[in-house]
Amino acid sequence: MIEKILLAVSGLGHAEEMLKRLSEMPSIQSATVTVLHVVPPQSTAASMTAKWEEGGKILANAIQSLNLDPAKVSSILRQGDPKDVVCQVANEIDTDLIIMGSRGLKRLQSILSNSVSQYVFQLSSRPMLLVKDDIYVKKINRVMVAIDNSDASQNCLKLALFLLRGVGGGQLILANISTDLGGKLSGITEIKPERNTVLGQAVVEAEKQGIPVRCVTSCGKPGEEICRLAEELNVDLLLIGSPDRRPSIAKSFVDLDRLVGASLSDYVRVNATCPVLLARTVG
Template sequence: MMQNILLAVSGLGHAEEMLKQMEEIPSIQRAKVTVLHVVPPQTTAEAMTAKWEEGGKILASAIQKLQLNPNQVNSVLRQGEPKDVVGQVANEIDADLIIMGSRGLKRLQSILANSVSQYVFQLTSRPMLLVKDDIYVKAINRVMVAIDKSEASQYCLDLALFLLKDIKGGELFLTHVMTDLKSPSAETAQVKADKHPILEAAANKAQKQGVKSRSILGIGKPGEKICSLSEEMNIDLLLVGSPDRRPTIAKNFVDLDKLIGTSLSDYVRINATCPVLLARTAAA
């Protein structure tokens, strides 16, 4: 399921640390890794030369830090707009996962600050693992998936099971948030979590693959509840589906709802205190 991983490095953040933790997972260890650094356009030849040399050092440092099998890693140094080049290289290598650092900028701030990770996520159909600069990257044992009826959510469940199936002592937290405030209290909902049809189906799927799971049923605003539960449960990796609502003709245009921060995935990307893997569907 994950044969090609693209790691975009900038010399800052925790993206390299995240990949190192991912490489501890048996199902990931055979994947080929492309480490990418993009040199943005410069106004003078001297500045371009300096940035190019700096980029080479950033790549070399990242590869040294990762300590990967030389036969499984490829380094790429490209010139261009980072927000465009990351997506282009992901398509070239047919990446199954993009790993990037993220400053976790909020809403329109991410547009004004020209957030590369935010822009790439809007335009790519590939799963994307965002690692904020201000979080602590841990070994992956406790994985949470936000579960609903969408294909994107089910794809996230499949990804989580793929990652957890060979992790000794790993645990899957299945979370569904009800937005109906007239529903039973949170305490009553928790008791009924195992019998909720969406969670029960997901738990049965995990059981068939030998993955230990726990079901959590919450009430409230999905983004806020998912973030608070992930922190409360000390989650190492959170997976959230992000259905693409745009018509086919508009796939190359940014989803404005997400950019202004009104989507679940955008809220979680900004506020979660652990790395977040955002995905659409396997067929996307």
């Protein structure tokens, strides 16, 4: 399911470390990796030459640090607007996963600071793994999926099951949040779902593949609760669906609701204390 990975590097952040952790997982070891660095346009030829040379060094250092099979790694150095070029290259190589660093900017900050990761998240339909600068990237054993009955959530489940294949000591955590705020906020409750429910079907699928699974639930605001559960359960990777609600005519335009922080996926992207893989079902 993940055969081609695009790693966008800028010389800062934890994106390379995230890929190294992913590459330890049996399901990812056959994947090919394209490492991309984008050089923004410069005002003078001398500045452009300097940035181009710097970009070449950033690529070389990134590839060296990854320590992957050279036959499975390629590099691209390209000039342009980073947020546009990342999307273009993702389409050119038909990547299955984009990995990028993120500063975790909130709301309008993403617009004002021209956040590359935020715009790529908006304009690409491909799964995207965001790694904030202020988090610690760990070995991936505990993978949590925020589960509901949406297609995007089911896509996350499939990705999680794929990633956990063959991982010794791996565990899938299925989290479902009740938005009934009539009562007080709950703690973390372990549940055994009925087989005919969305959670129950997810458990059956995990057990078929021999992946240990646990189900938890809590009550409160979904974004806050998902982030809290991920932190308290010491999750190594969080998967959350991000359905694209825009009409087809507007697919090339940024979803302003998400840019101002109104969406669940945007809240989790900004506030989670672990890497976040956002998967979208376009339709």
